[in-house]
Amino acid sequence: MGIDAGFDMDPPLSKGGVDKQNWGRFIDLIKEQYKDDVQVQIMPNYINFNAGEHPKLPFEGHKFLRFSSKVSGAIASSSGVERYINTVTRVAKAHFGSRVQYWNENANQYGVHDWEKVNESIRSYEQPDVLETQASITPPLSEIDPVKEQGIALFEIQDIPGRGRGLVARFNISKGTRIICEKPLLTAGPMPSDKLELFLAKKLKAMSKTSQRQFLSLHNNFQGKYPFGGIFRTNALPCGSGSPIGGVYPTACFINHSCIPNAHNNWNSAEKHETIYAIRSIERGAEITITYDHGGASREREVFLKDAFGFRCDCNGCSLPTDLLKASDNRRVQIQSLDKAIGDPFRMMNSPRESLSDCFLMLQVLEQEFDGAASPMIARLYYDAFQISIAHGDQARASMFAERAYKARVICEGEDSPETLRVKSLAVKPADHSSFEVCSRKWQTTRDSVPKYLNTVQFDKWLFRQEN
Numbered sequence: 001m002g003i004d005a006g007f008d009m010d011p012p013l014s015k016g017g018v019d020k021q022n023w024g025r026f027i028d029l030i031k032e033q034y035k036d037d038v039q040v041q042i043m044p045n046y047i048n049f050n051a052g053e054h055p056k057l058p059f060e061g062h063k064f065l066r067f068s069s070k071v072s073g074a075i076a077s078s079s080g081v082e083r084y085i086n087t088v089t090r091v092a093k094a095h096f097g098s099r100v101q102y103w104n105e106n107a108n109q110y111g112v113h114d115w116e117k118v119n120e121s122i123r124s125y126e127q128p129d130v131l132e133t134q135a136s137i138t139p140p141l142s143e144i145d146p147v148k149e150q151g152i153a154l155f156e157i158q159d160i161p162g163r164g165r166g167l168v169a170r171f172n173i174s175k176g177t178r179i180i181c182e183k184p185l186l187t188a189g190p191m192p193s194d195k196l197e198l199f200l201a202k203k204l205k206a207m208s209k210t211s212q213r214q215f216l217s218l219h220n221n222f223q224g225k226y227p228f229g230g231i232f233r234t235n236a237l238p239c240g241s242g243s244p245i246g247g248v249y250p251t252a253c254f255i256n257h258s259c260i261p262n263a264h265n266n267w268n269s270a271e272k273h274e275t276i277y278a279i280r281s282i283e284r285g286a287e288i289t290i291t292y293d294h295g296g297a298s299r300e301r302e303v304f305l306k307d308a309f310g311f312r313c314d315c316n317g318c319s320l321p322t323d324l325l326k327a328s329d330n331r332r333v334q335i336q337s338l339d340k341a342i343g344d345p346f347r348m349m350n351s352p353r354e355s356l357s358d359c360f361l362m363l364q365v366l367e368q369e370f371d372g373a374a375s376p377m378i379a380r381l382y383y384d385a386f387q388i389s390i391a392h393g394d395q396a397r398a399s400m401f402a403e404r405a406y407k408a409r410v411i412c413e414g415e416d417s418p419e420t421l422r423v424k425s426l427a428v429k430p431a432d433h434s435s436f437e438v439c440s441r442k443w444q445t446t447r448d449s450v451p452k453y454l455n456t457v458q459f460d461k462w463l464f465r466q467e468n
């Protein structure tokens, strides 16, 4: 029978312009790589590797499902087919990221596509598609919206020096774009290591081969007695802020950490999926990052990341020159103490004006520290300001704060997140909140008393009650 190895393209490429261009570039690279290799033949419609079982790469990418061959036996080893498979897989991965799924029967791994379909696709290489009419020719790359083209990922998985694998933007991604939305492979709550290992083993056994492969291909920073638990601990993202339940995802778990991230992860409890949104514009080629930590100065973050995830962070925030790092640490400490003061219910009850003043200051510090990418924290902050206002009966300001919280939430969680929907409805009916007038009625206003003809500075002064 022999042992097969190779890679599958899953999902297969579309006929769309972006996939076409990427495949064209990939084919050009392969041609260049093997231009002096007599075993690699350029045929009219495909590249033929005259080794092993003669794996092929078609010039029409949408036809391609698998590149593979037997890698055991005399013919395979004398023709060096495994070397071709490894190199072509590496180049394909760099172009198509997680769509390229390597498998090797020697390691009990199998392709995702049926052999029947694969053979049919290979037969179709011989016959090129009928020439497209002028009207159906795809527009140039710059005119294509990749998000609208089905199946186009905005990122690819690449090796990142010093960080293992990570996600890299394939296009310029604008702030507020949904980059990933996926269901967990599995979830688990807190339990002792031995129990967790058994629990995960049972869950894995019940999963499809593809999902098992996805879980087992994730990084493990805690090698040892509990291999499944190690993978879980390295990769699990909390199912909700502060939730003890963690979820492991096929793609989101490849996202590395930065203390100044450009993306935000959120568990949508209604849809039971995790989303990743760009919280600043991300340039094509830049790494997509989220934050794993809970803030604090660099030393505090360092200890947390080492303990919880077993790595030392080398992000832009942590590698600042000493004086800038000191300034950043001061801001982080200030953010922590302002957060504590704003959340103090007694202060909110007895000195609400000071609480609002802290909110205003916090906004400036957040913007400075996160360089315009603080939407998740700003959303929370505006909601705090909403609560302070509504607790004293100020519906006008509460409604404005809820509207700002809503706008910030949309950027980092999208329109369909339960928290986005909640603050959106509070902007319309602030008095529906359970804290309405619980502290006093001293700031009582109606929603329609928002001043109309103020400039931005004057409006913020009114909003945060900074007028004399």
Ligand SMILES: C[S@@+](CC[C@H](N)C(=O)[O-])C[C@H]1O[C@@H](n2cnc3c(N)ncnc32)[C@H](O)[C@@H]1O
Pocket (backbone or CB within 6 Å): 162, 163, 164, 165, 166, 218, 219, 221, 234, 235, 253, 254, 255, 256, 257, 258, 309, 310, 311, 312, 313, 314, 315
């Ligand atoms: C959830 S995984 C992310 C994907 C992982 N890099 C991989 O290769 O599969 C988390 C692990 O990635 C590495 N990592 C993530 N962010 C990092 C960073 N800023 N600096 C160094 N290593 C990092 C650490 O080993 C961490 O435990």
